[in-house]
Amino acid sequence: MTRESQILDDDQAISDLALRVGEALEQREWMLATAESCTGGWVGQAVTTVAGSSDWYERGFITYSNKSKCEMLGVQQSTLDQFGSVSPQAAQEMAIGALHRSHAQISVSITGIAGPDGGTATKPVGMVCFAWVSKDGPVQQQTHYFTGDRETIRHSAVTTALQGILDLLDNAIAVA
Numbered sequence: 733m734t735r736e737s738q739i740l741d742d743d744q745a746i747s748d749l750a751l752r753v754g755e756a757l758e759q760r761e762w763m764l765a766t767a768e769s770c771t772g773g774w775v776g777q778a779v780t781t782v783a784g785s786s787d788w789y790e791r792g793f794i795t796y797s798n799k800s801k802c803e804m805l806g807v808q809q810s811t812l813d814q815f816g817s818v819s820p821q822a823a824q825e826m827a828i829g830a831l832h833r834s835h836a837q838i839s840v841s842i843t844g845i846a847g848p849d850g851g852t853a854t855k856p857v858g859m860v861c862f863a864w865v866s867k868d869g870p871v872q873q874q875t876h877y878f879t880g881d882r883e884t885i886r887h888s889a890v891t892t893a894l895q896g897i898l899d900l901l902d903n904a905i906a907v908a
Contacts, residue, residue, distance in 0.1 A: 742887055749894035750778045754788050756901040763790035765836035767805055767826040769843040770860060772796065774890045790836040805829030818843050820861050820873045827863035827871060838866040838900065840893045846885045860889045864900045872900055
């Protein structure tokens with residue numbers, strides 16, 4: 733398989749996930765908010781490629797800098813000082829902030845190190861922290877250590893974020 737055909741397959745996988753997210757949100761009559769750092773708005777871009785997404789995508793926050801995480805999402809400076817911007821704690825505060833600073837009923841956050849630089853021994857390139865939260869449930873968190881180049885890591889993060897939304901919605905529907 734050529735690199736070009738792999739990219740097309742990957743793009744189709746993201747499109748398929750985004751469509752499924754939209755269908756699940758419409759079924760529940762919920763809106764989604766996103767809080768993205770290392771993915772730079774890619775999740776928002778993916779969901780807005782779906783026709784009619786304005787019915788279920790409320791808004792996105794692209795908070796690449798620490799200052800924007802604090803100003804736009806209410807991430808505490810003390811969290812960033814103690815744990816760093818790439819941490820489960822920062823991801824949790826980002827997801828909660830996106831939910832509270834929007835009209836959405838569910839949110840996802842992504843913060844990580846996509847590379848090629850910026851990694852450390854304790855936080856290597858490929859480390860990405862996620863959080864998902866809905867209006868009626870606890871925060872769900874995951875940390876992944878993806879491999880590959882910057883584009884591959886970011887792609888993996890987008891896929892994981894979308895799948896996590898579906899998983900959270902499936903659990904919310906099962907509980908309801």
